[in-house]
Amino acid sequence: MGIAVEAVIALVKIAVVLGVVSLVVAYLTYLERKIIAHIQQRLGPMRVGWHGLLQPIADGAKLFLKEDIIPDKADKVVFVIAPIMVLVPAFVVYSVLPFSSTFYITQVNIGIFFILAVSSLGVFGIVMAGWASNSKYSLLGALRSAAQMLSYEIFLGFSIIGPLMLAGSLNMQKIVEAQSDVWFVFYQPLAFVVFFIAALAETNRVPFDLPEAETELVAGFHTEYSGMKFAFFFLAEYASIMVVSTVAVTLFFGGWQGIGWIPLPGFVWYVLKLGAMIFVFIWIRATLPRYRYDQLMRLGWKFMFPLVMANIFLTGLVKFLFL
Amino acid sequence: MELAFFYLFAAGIVGASLLMVTRANVIHAALLLVLAFLFMAGLFVLAGAEFLAGVQILIYAGGIMVLYLFSIMLMNVGVAVRLRQWHRQSVLALAAAVLLGAEVWAVLGRGGYPGAKAWGWGLGQTPGNVEALGEVLYTKFLFPFEVASILLLAAMIGAIVLAKREITR
Amino acid sequence: MPDEAQPDGKEEGGASAPAGAKAPPAQDLRELVEREYAGAVLEQTAYKDLASEATLVVRMDALVQAGALLRDHPSARFRLLSDLTAVHYPGDERPFHVVYHLYSFDHNRRLRLKVKARDGEQVPSVVPVWGGANWMEREVYDLFGVSFKGHPDLRRILLPEDWGSHPLRKDYPLEGRGERVYTKPRRKEFGD
Amino acid sequence: MFEVESSTRVERSSVVPGTEELIINMGPQHPSTHGVLRVILRLDGETVKDCDCDIGFLHRGTEKIGENITYTMFIPYTDRLDYIAAPSSNLAWVTAVEKLFGWEIPMRAHYIRTLVAEFSRISSHLLWLATHALDIGAMTVFLWCFREREMVLDLFEHAFGARLTVNAFRLGGLFQDVPQKFLDLSQEFADLFPGRIGDYETLLTDNRIWLQRTRGVGVISADDAIDLSLTGPILRGSGVRWDIRRAQPYAAYPYLDFVVPVGENGDVYDRYLVRIEEMRQSTRIIQQCLAQLPKGPVSCKVPRTIKPPAGEVYHSIENPKGEFGFYIVSDGSETPYRVRIRPPSFVNLGGLKKLALGGLVADVVAIIGSIDIVLGECDR
């Protein structure tokens, strides 16, 4: 009966993580609105609950009850599958994230590789949504996002090679343990810069939110979506922000490892670092304008690609010579 | 247990690829192929090839198939759906394929493979096959690896030259 | 009312003034045009001051040449076509007065050119002289029904493609059904 | 023999149209066309191959209306032309009519008109900056600008009782003198505003992404700009130092000291810089107006029925968007014979094709933003 107990434990863990993550992601939208509002010297949501604390729930209820419109000329099957295709990879990734030294759903020995691989599937949902909507704006958004995510995945992948070389493992827990002395961000600043930019692009955040650029492509790939399907895209975006922030914290900021002697549980450290990371994401959204498509590509291939290659070379050289 | 999962994945792969070959809409076909690839990744995990499963998803599904979708969207599929889909030789081709299938079936039916060897790494076991695979890839197969990278480079240059437009302005 | 021109030479022209083009402003623009194209100017009205309300009525066939001359002649240099419009005088023999308001950066003064057209007569287009006339002529065509010969893209601009009438004409009915028949336009992309 | 033919299928695939070309209807309900403008773009990939504007969705026949009502009755209609800077439109109309009559306006009225016109310039430029930055993706500037624009609109409310369509001026001067509170608040605003401009500039002027998005985009040379009759900040952005406030001054401008900023390259960035500097200069003008404001009546003697002499007049002022003029033909009766509105947005928008060709879709958005159109006055 061992396998049944294991399965039940795993299912409970999955349920807990899914529930918590969904709630956190919903409140991430609230957090973003509040932070941006205060940067812009206004109040943000204030009406639902104390300081608008119930706003995400109200939003969720509204989106859930909204009429679900499928355009007449859309490819209906693909149109319906697309939001699911975006949401599922974003949540599957949580199965390997190390929340603390003891709490995780599963340990995979290709952990970080698994995250990269699964999150690369998110682009399918976007491309499918853009194509199935049968709208020109959506199609343009889908084309942009296909090119953008394909390119930036490469930089994302290459930028984590440096820390991985130092850690000598793909397992998320081992990577964290390898940083018990010094965080890798101090060894690998270049890699972190590239990783952060690529992460912004992968999650379609400002200044790389070209696939959905409201003012050019109206809303890009999700122009035609409404109700719950639209909410799925939204949730997926914030879920992936959480994922990339977690990966950044894990790879560069020592995961759940604390600073010095301050006695806090690992999970708290993890949440603190994650929060700081997410704050930077939101801060950037409030500050920067949007790149143009060709500039985005130029930045990627002419600036970040050589940088990250040099980083890998240097890391290898140093490791070969001194370690 | 393992066998059940194998049948599940195999059924998924075969079903998706059968549907894929018969679709008129190229986008649908490509998406079905992605589905088949995801099932295949599951199959690889089952066979103890986790790294390969990752590569399958990352490169095949996340890279090559996105490239396909991108190119298909650049071309106009709307009209292509209304064209005749099947080649004139298709009945002949089907016959040939069935014949080939019968032959393979006959060969497989004879069986006679040596028994399985012990597998030092497998599902859920922590040392994993990533290290081992890397070891083999960068020692024993270093030369083929380098050749493959040259091939990729050549393909990249070729693709750029082929698809590049004459700059008239 | 301080509408006298302010002699502020260093302010105007700026980067746009071509080399060696500075010349004293012509005192009599009619003479300037007539010297080149005799008989081009039919009348000269309201010559109150140089700065604003000078008006030349030009013969229609000499319009483009006169315009080019006024644009390029160093003592005229009316490079900016400020405005182009029309006025409708239904009783007249030539009911449509097409009015061009020109401005000269170099001399800081305005000039009003006028052309009088018969109903249905084509006025030569000044787009080759002032590119900005493109939309303005389209508007006059739209609202007055004056068509322009040689215009690159003469379509209606403010009203729907098949409005069927020209509302700024004085005989356009202000109430009742009259000419204001609107039918659903044919779908049109990129000119004809 | 092996035909698998179906009669509904098309044999040749040569009917497949050319690839990668896409016709996009931008607007009339598009977030960045700033109103009901429809731009039809033919794209090759993301490059603009052709561009055609479809306007007139907001056409209300204002010129025709003007021919059928008296000169005074037309003032509120001018509010609805450039509704972003309504006092500016009022000013154009009343000064044009006063020029037709040959009236002398009291100095205090001139100064207050100038003051309000400069406020309307600031309000218009703030709205431009807000939407332009938002179009390029900078979200915070949008809300910051609206904060200050709100203050300007409050000022209008203090002076004229309305915020947007203020109906500010009357023929012959003002309806009544402005309250002292308006002047105090104006002073407060004028002291505060330069710092706020600095805030916007912190976010944009040296921002690398902003520079990349605006520099070298939508370039037009001075000669082309003049040829296309472009006026206002676009013309000045191309390096032509021409401002009607300075070249052919009206109202109180001859007595005020201000600089006409010009750009060098004629791109979106230079237009941005010009408008930012114009806001600073407007603040300067407001300071001077408040300091020099003379005492006295605010209106000249205006007859009960206004009948102008027969004749015609063209008068234009420097609207925030460019040359805003009225060409009035009078036949001596109480109503004008012909009212022509010289719309800066309409003429400037005519240059869009020239600016946008060869750029990318994202550039079109930036360029429309930098032209700064308002459709109320473009479509009339």
Place this chain on the structure above:
Amino acid sequence: MVPLTHYLALGAILFLIGAAGVLMRRNAIMILLSIELMLNSVNITFVGFARQWADLTGQVFAIFVIAVAACEAAVGLAILISLNRDRQMMNVDEINLLKW
């Protein structure tokens, strides 16, 4: 433990589906997709053999196959795009000129 024949049979079935697709479809993209399917069927047999004999060579070759597939996709799609651009055709039985 899944018997080797299962892997081989699955590989064979996929290969046949792919081959039938290559031979029967007119649309060039469909042919490329079918080729991808055939390459993957080979991967399955490689992995099956690697499993059977506990030898990583099979997996290494599968990786090489994926590299080749990437090349094939890039070049094939480049050819198709240029064909489609110049001649507006996507069907193999129309592509019968050696030069144009």
